[in-house]
Amino acid sequence: MNHTRRIKILVGAMVVAAVGSAAYAVSASHELHLYLALAVLALAATTSRMKAKLPGINGNMSVNLPFLLTAIVNLSAAEALVITCVSTAVQCWPKRSAKFNLQQMSFNVSMMAFATCIANLIFHAGSLRAATWSSGTLALVLATVTLFLGQTVPVASIVAASEGKPSGPIWWNLAHLSFPYYVISAGLTSMVQTMSSHLGWGLALAVFPVMYGIHRSYQMYFGRMAEAPRTEVLVRAAGAGA
DSSP: OOHHHHHHHHHHHHHHHHHHHHHHHHHHOOOOOHHHHHHHHHHHHHHTTOEEEOTTSSOEEESOHHHHHHHHHHSOHHHHHHHHHHHHHHHHOOOTTSOOOHHHHHHHHHHHHHHHHHHHHHHTOHHHHTOTTTTTHHHHHHHHHHHHHHHHHHHHHHHHHHHTOOHHHHHHHHHHHHHHHHHHHHHHHHHHHHHHHHHOHHHHGGGTTHHHHHHHHHHHHHHHHHHHHHHHHHHHHHHHHO
């Protein structure tokens, strides 16, 4: 099977999964949280353009994840789906000099829609919420793991298909680079949950300006990782010419 056909199959599968997820989200959403949803949407869309280039693979990472988790945890499935799709579209929208890629946009939005709906379903599962000993912690952990796998596995698969490489090493590299950020995001989401019960949602969401600092840290860290091989090559070249 050639690369182009594999990519089309993967994109088609994600679109079908996203359509099914959207149907679930609409049927499962009975309560709306308009003001909170609009606030989270604005923050998620804004931070989605704060991206860090991942070294070693053709991809990048946005810092809007805590807002997506906040939507999954506190909003209906339909609201979380809208926030995820809009922020993902903003994240993937090309710059002026770049060409719009409909296939890439369709894959990314569908992938995130499917992952968000499954994570929302798992977090709000009655069996987990009934476990009083967890106080929601277990549900948040499982939702974060679901979102982590729902993003990294399809991305690794599509990158492997486009580059003709095995998906296992690509996934491991992607997971290794991004997993700490998922842990941080889950911690921030839990912090917002705690603060909101005492200060209200307006002040609780104010904790997220820290995302800019995280964004800058990731940019510097990944930039140094990308620069290290180049520096090593230059050193070797200088040694060979000496």
